[in-house]
Amino acid sequence: xxxxxxxxxxxMGYAFLYIPILTLVVLSFNESKLVSVWGGFSLKWYGVxxxxxxxxxxxxxxxxxxxxxxTAAVILGTLAAFAMVRYPxxxxxxxxxxxxxxPLVVPEVITGLSLLLFFVMIQNLLGPVEEWGPFLTxxxxxFGFPEExxxxxxxxxxxxxxxxxxxxxxxxxxIEMDKSLEEAAMDLGCKPFQVFxxxxxxxxxxxLLSAWLLTFTISMDDVVTTAFLSGPASTTLPVLIMxxxxxxxxxxxNAIATITVAIVACAVFAGSLYMFRQEKKLxxxxxxxxxxxx
Amino acid sequence: MNARNxxxxxxxxxxxxxxxxxxxxxxxxxxxxxIAKGEIFAxxxxxxxxxxxxxxxxAGFETPSEGTIYLEGQPVSxxxxxxRPINMMFQSYALFPHLTVWDNIAFGLKREGxxxxxxxxxxxxxxxxxxxxxxxxRKPHQLSGGQQQRVALARALAKRPKLLLLDEPLGALDAKxxxxxxxxxxxxxxxxxxxxxxxxxxxxxxxxxxDRIAIxxxxxxxxxxxxxxxxxxxxxxxVADFIGKVNLFDGAxxxxxxxxxxxxxxxxxxxVNHGVTGTEGMxxxxxxxxxxxGLSSSAPTDTSRNAVTGxxxxxxxxxxxxxxxxxxxxGKRVLVSxxxxxxxxxxxxxxxxxxxxxxxxxxxxxxx
Amino acid sequence: MSAVTRIVGxxxxxxxxxxxxxxxxxxxxxxxxxxxxxxxxxxxSQADGASFADLTSYTDGILHIQIKLAxxxxxxxxxxxxxxxxxxxxxAAINTGLCLFIGYPFAYFMVxxxxxxxxxxxxxxxxxFWTSFLLRVYAWQGLLDDEGIINGLLMWVGIIEEPxxxxxxxxSLIVGMVYxxxxxxxLPLYSNLVKMDMRLLEAAKDLGCGPLKAFWLIxxxxxxxxxxxxxxxxFIPSVGEYVIPTLLGGPDNLMIGRVLWDxxxxxxxxxxxxxxxxxxxxxxxxxxxxxxxxxSQTGGDR
Numbered sequence: 001x002x003x004x005x006x007x008x009x010x011x012m013g014y015a016f017l018y019i020p021i022l023t024l025v026v027l028s029f030n031e032s033k034l035v036s037v038w039g040g041f042s043l044k045w046y047g048v049x050x051x052x053x054x055x056x057x058x059x060x061x062x063x064x065x066x067x068x069x070x071t072a073a074v075i076l077g078t079l080a081a082f083a084m085v086r087y088p089x090x091x092x093x094x095x096x097x098x099x100x101x102x103p104l105v106v107p108e109v110i111t112g113l114s115l116l117l118f119f120v121m122i123q124n125l126l127g128p129v130e131e132w133g134p135f136l137t138x139x140x141x142x143f144g145f146p147e148e149x150x151x152x153x154x155x156x157x158x159x160x161x162x163x164x165x166x167x168x169x170x171x172x173x174x175i176e177m178d179k180s181l182e183e184a185a186m187d188l189g190c191k192p193f194q195v196f197x198x199x200x201x202x203x204x205x206x207x208l209l210s211a212w213l214l215t216f217t218i219s220m221d222d223v224v225t226t227a228f229l230s231g232p233a234s235t236t237l238p239v240l241i242m243x244x245x246x247x248x249x250x251x252x253x254n255a256i257a258t259i260t261v262a263i264v265a266c267a268v269f270a271g272s273l274y275m276f277r278q279e280k281k282l283x284x285x286x287x288x289x290x291x292x293x294x
Numbered sequence: 295m296n297a298r299n300x301x302x303x304x305x306x307x308x309x310x311x312x313x314x315x316x317x318x319x320x321x322x323x324x325x326x327x328x329i330a331k332g333e334i335f336a337x338x339x340x341x342x343x344x345x346x347x348x349x350x351x352x353a354g355f356e357t358p359s360e361g362t363i364y365l366e367g368q369p370v371s372x373x374x375x376x377x378r379p380i381n382m383m384f385q386s387y388a389l390f391p392h393l394t395v396w397d398n399i400a401f402g403l404k405r406e407g408x409x410x411x412x413x414x415x416x417x418x419x420x421x422x423x424x425x426x427x428x429x430x431x432r433k434p435h436q437l438s439g440g441q442q443q444r445v446a447l448a449r450a451l452a453k454r455p456k457l458l459l460l461d462e463p464l465g466a467l468d469a470k471x472x473x474x475x476x477x478x479x480x481x482x483x484x485x486x487x488x489x490x491x492x493x494x495x496x497x498x499x500x501x502x503x504x505d506r507i508a509i510x511x512x513x514x515x516x517x518x519x520x521x522x523x524x525x526x527x528x529x530x531x532x533v534a535d536f537i538g539k540v541n542l543f544d545g546a547x548x549x550x551x552x553x554x555x556x557x558x559x560x561x562x563x564x565x566v567n568h569g570v571t572g573t574e575g576m577x578x579x580x581x582x583x584x585x586x587x588g589l590s591s592s593a594p595t596d597t598s599r600n601a602v603t604g605x606x607x608x609x610x611x612x613x614x615x616x617x618x619x620x621x622x623x624x625g626k627r628v629l630v631s632x633x634x635x636x637x638x639x640x641x642x643x644x645x646x647x648x649x650x651x652x653x654x655x656x657x658x659x660x661x662x
Numbered sequence: 663m664s665a666v667t668r669i670v671g672x673x674x675x676x677x678x679x680x681x682x683x684x685x686x687x688x689x690x691x692x693x694x695x696x697x698x699x700x701x702x703x704x705x706x707s708q709a710d711g712a713s714f715a716d717l718t719s720y721t722d723g724i725l726h727i728q729i730k731l732a733x734x735x736x737x738x739x740x741x742x743x744x745x746x747x748x749x750x751x752x753x754a755a756i757n758t759g760l761c762l763f764i765g766y767p768f769a770y771f772m773v774x775x776x777x778x779x780x781x782x783x784x785x786x787x788x789x790x791f792w793t794s795f796l797l798r799v800y801a802w803q804g805l806l807d808d809e810g811i812i813n814g815l816l817m818w819v820g821i822i823e824e825p826x827x828x829x830x831x832x833x834s835l836i837v838g839m840v841y842x843x844x845x846x847x848x849l850p851l852y853s854n855l856v857k858m859d860m861r862l863l864e865a866a867k868d869l870g871c872g873p874l875k876a877f878w879l880i881x882x883x884x885x886x887x888x889x890x891x892x893x894x895x896x897f898i899p900s901v902g903e904y905v906i907p908t909l910l911g912g913p914d915n916l917m918i919g920r921v922l923w924d925x926x927x928x929x930x931x932x933x934x935x936x937x938x939x940x941x942x943x944x945x946x947x948x949x950x951x952x953x954x955x956x957x958s959q960t961g962g963d964r
Contacts, residue, residue: 006771010783013768016841017790020801023811027804035804036814080686090683099690105950107902109919110701110939113926117704117936118697160693163686183355184388186375188402188453192678198401202392221794224904224919228926238796245800245909249807257797264792272785285436 025261028254035249045255052252055240062220062237065151069158070216074208076159077166077215084167085174103164112228115157119149119229150234157229158222162215169214173207305367306331306489307457312361314347321347323513324361334483334490336504338497344513345493349459352491353382365456376405381455385462387446389434395445396430402453420448423482440471447479451486458483460492464499476502497537501525509533530662534581541587541628543580547659550574557659560624562602567654572661579660584631586656589618589642594651601651604628606642618642620650705733705936733937743938746916747945753832753917754900757839761896762889764840765847769888770881772848773855784852787845799838799909806834806910835911839900847892854888855881894953898946918942
C-alpha cells in the first residue's frame with residue numbers, strides 16, 4: 001500500500017512539474033493561434049520567430065551578457081569561496097559571508113532597484129564623462145556607461161547575483177576536497193600558486209563548470225533585475241518575453257520555449273550519458289585493480 | 295666512523311623546546327628530542343595528544359609558537375614546507391587523483407627542475423623499490439589500498455628527503471594487510487636508510503616499526519625509549535597503562551634499600567628487586583604485567599616469590615593462552631595470562647580458588 | 663636571517679590572501695552594500711524624482727541632519743500598504759504550506775524508491791531549474807485561460823458549460839507559486855531524508871510502532887532541519903515575487919514586489935519605492951534572524 005500510494009504521489013508530482021512544459025512544446029506546433037483549438041501541425045510560429053529581428057537581437061544580447069556575467073561570477077565566486085573556506089579568520093569575515101549570501105535571499109526587485117539607483121547616482125555624481133579624461137571617455141564609448149544604462153549595467157548586476165550562487169557551488173566542492181592534497185603538493189615543492197594550478201584547480205574544474213552553467217542560466221533567465229538595469233536600446237530576451245506575456249498569449253513564446261527545452265534536454269541527455277559511461281569505466285577499472293592486486 | 299661523525303649523527307634532527315599553542319591551549323608543550331640519522335622514531339599517543347601537530351611542525355604546515363627544529367644543525371622551522379628537505383606520507387595518502395602513478399611519483403622531482411632523463415631514472419628506481427612497475431599508467435582510484443600506500447611512499451621517497459614523515463602509515467589499511475605491510479614498509483625504509491618520524495595511535499605498529507618510541511599525552515613526552523624499555527620498565531602509571539595490559543596495586547613504600555624495596559598494599563606485601571629513590575612511607579604503585587603472573591592450585595613452595603590468593607571470576611581460552619580474571623580477597627580484580635607451553639597445562643574454571651605468584655624482578659614501582 | 667625569510671614569506675602569502683579576500687569583498691561592497699545604502703538614503707528623501715537632496719548639510723558651524731520620515735509615515739498609515747504587506751505574507755505562507763504538503767511526501771517517496779532510480783528522480787526534480795522560469799510561469803497562462811486548455815478540456819468532457827475564470831485570480835497565483843517553488847522544497851528535504859538511517863524505523867517497528875506512528879515519531883522530527891531549510895527557501899523569495907503575480911495574479915491580489923515595481927515605473931516615485939524596499943528587507947530579515955539563532959542553538963547542542 002505504502003509503495004503504490006508513493007508511486008501515485010510521485011507520478012502526480014512529476015506530472016504537475018512537467019505538463020505545463022509539455023503543453024508549451026505541443027502548442028508551439030499548433031497551426032491555430034488559439035490554445036484550445038488544434039489547427040494541425042505547423043512550423044509557422046518558428047518561421048515568425050526567425051523573421052522577428054527584435055527577438056534575434058534580444059537573444060544575442062542575452063547570450064552575450066550571460067556569457068560575460070557567468071565568467072565574471074565564476075572568477076569572483078571562486079575567490080570568495082576560497083576566502084570563506086581557506087581563511088577561517090579575517091577581519092570582517094561575518095560581514096563578508098552575510099554579504100555573499102545576501103543576493104540569495106534578497107528579492108530581485110530590491111537588487112534591481114538598489115543597483116539602478118546606485119548607477120543613477122554615479123551618473124549624477126560624475127556628470128558629463130568627457131570632463132574626466134580620456135580613460136573614462138573610452139570606457140563610456142566601449143560600454144555605454146555611465147552615460148546610459150544597458151549591457152554593462154545588466155552585466156554588473158548579473159555578475160553580482162551570480163557570484164553568490166557560484167560561491168555556494170564552489171564552496172561545497174572546496175569543503176569536501178581533501179585538504180591534504182594541497183599540503184602534499186606543498187610538501188613536494190609547490191609554491192602557493194603552483195599548488196593552485198597544479199592540484200586545486202584540476203580538482204574543482206567540475207564545480208567551476210557547473211557554477212558557470214548555473215550562473216549562465218540565471219543570467220539568461222533573469223527578468224526583474226534586468227528590467228531595472230536595461231536601457232532603451234538593450235532589451236534582453238526575458239524582458240521581451242515578459243512584455244509579450246503581459247499582453248496575453250503569444251504562440252511565438254511557445255516556439256522559444258520549445259527551442260529552450262530542446263537545448264536543455266539535449267545537454268542533459270549528453271551530460272548524463274557521459275557521466276554514466278564515466279562511472280561504468282571507473283567501476284570497471286577499480287574492479288580490475290582489486291583483481292590483480294598482489 | 296669517528297667520534298665526531300657519531301656525534302653529528304646522534305643529533306641529526308634536533309627539536310629544541312618546541313611549543314605550539316592554539317588559542318592559549320598548548321597542543322605541543324615544550325618538547326625537546328634528538329633523533330639519530332637512520333633512526334625510525336615513533337610518536338605514539340591517543341588522538342589529541344599533540345603527535346600530529348608535532349609532525350605537521352616538522353613538515354612545515356604549522357609554525358611553532360616557541361622553539362626551533364634543527365636538521366643537520368641548521369634551523370628549518372622558519373622554512374616554507376616547499377623548501378624543506380623533508381617529505382611526508384599522508385594519512386589518507388593524498389595521491390593526486392588526476393595524475394597517474396608515474397606522474398604522482400615524478401611530481402616533486404619536476405618541481406625541483408630535475409632533468410627529464412634523471413627523473414625517469416629516479417621514478418624507475420622508486421617503482422622498483424615499491425614493486426609497482428606494472429601500474430605506472432594507472433590513476434590512484436585504479437589501485438588497491440595497499441598499492442596506493444606504496445605509491446605514496448615512493449612519492450615521498452623520490453626526492454631523497456633527509457627526513458621522512460609518516461602520518462598513520464597503515465591506518466587506512468584493513469587489519470590483515472596491515473601486518474604484512476608493516477614489515478615491508480620497515481624493510482624499505484631501512485634499506486633506503488632514510489631517517490623517519492612516524493605518528494601512530496596503534497602500539498603494535500609503533501613497537502614493530504620503530505627503533506625508539508616516544509609516548510605522548512597532553513602535548514608532552516611521557517617516556518622516550520626502546521620498545522623493550524617502554525614495555526618492561528614504564529616510568530609512570532600512564533605509560534604502564536597505555537602500553538599493553540597491566541595490573542596496578544596502590545600502596546606505600548615500607549622499606550627502601552639500594553637493591554630492593556618493599557611495598558605494602560591492601561592486597562599484600564610485595565618485594566621488588568630494584569631500589570626506589572624515595573622516602574619510606576610515600577605512596578607508590580606497583581605494576582605487574584598479566585603474563586608475568588603464575589597461577590597454581592596450591593601454595594607456592596618458593597617463599598621468595600610474591601604470592602596472593604584469589605578466586606577465578608572469568609576464564610577465556612584462546613588456544614595459545616588463557617586469560618583469567620581473578621578476584622582477590624580485597625575485591626580487587628587481577629588479569630592473568632597463561633601461555634600454554636604444554637598440552638597438559640592446568641586449566642582453571644570459574645570459582646576455583648587459586649594462588650597467584652610472581653618474581654620480585656617482574657614488578658615495577660611507579661612513583662607517578 | 664630566519665626572521666627576514668619568514669617575514670618575506672608572510673608578505674608573499676599575505677599578497678595572495680589579500681587578493682582572494684579583497685577582490686570579491688570590494689565587488690560586493692560596490693555592487694551590494696553601497697547600492698543598498700543609496701536606497702536607504704533615498705527612502706528618507708522627498709518625492710522629487712531622480713534628484714538626491716542632501717540629507718546632511720553643514721551651515722553656521724552646525725551639522726544638520728534631516729531625516730524625512732514622510733514616506734514611512736505614509737507607509738504606516740495608508741491601508742493599502744498594510745494590506746499589501748499582509749497579503750504578501752499570506753500568499754507566501756500559503757505557498758510554503760502547500761509546497762510542504764506536496765513536497766514532503768514527494769521527497770519521502772523519492773528516498774524510499776530503489777537506489778538505482780534515485781539519481782534519475784532527483785535529476786527530474788532539478789531539471790526545470792535549467793529551463794526558463796518565465797516560460798514555465800507563462801505556460802500556466804495557456805492552461806488556465808478562459809479559452810485555455812483546462813477550460814477547453816472540462817467543457818469538452820461536459821463537466822462545465824461556461825468557462826470558469828481561473829486566470830488572474832488567487833487560485834492561479836497560488837498554483838503558479840507552488841509550481842515554481844516546489845523543487846526548492848523537495849531538494850533540501852530529499853537531501854535531509856536520504857541521510858536518515860533506515861534502521862531507526864526498523865528499531866521503532868521492533869519496539870511496537872506502526873508505520874504511520876514511526877513516520878510521525880521518528881522520520882518527521884529527524885527531518886526538522888530539512889523542513890526549516892525548505893520552508894525558508896520557499897517563503898523568503900515568494901514574499902517579494904514580482905513575475906508570478908504580474909502574469910497570473912488578479913488585480914486585487916496585492917503583492918509587495920508588484921507594488922514596488924508600480925511605484926517605481928508607473929508612478930516614478932523613487933523615494934517611495936525605496937521606502938517600500940527597506941520595509942520589505944526588514945520583513946524578510948526577521949525570519950532569517952530567527953532561523954540563524956535557531957541554527958546556532960541546535961548547532962551548540964550537537
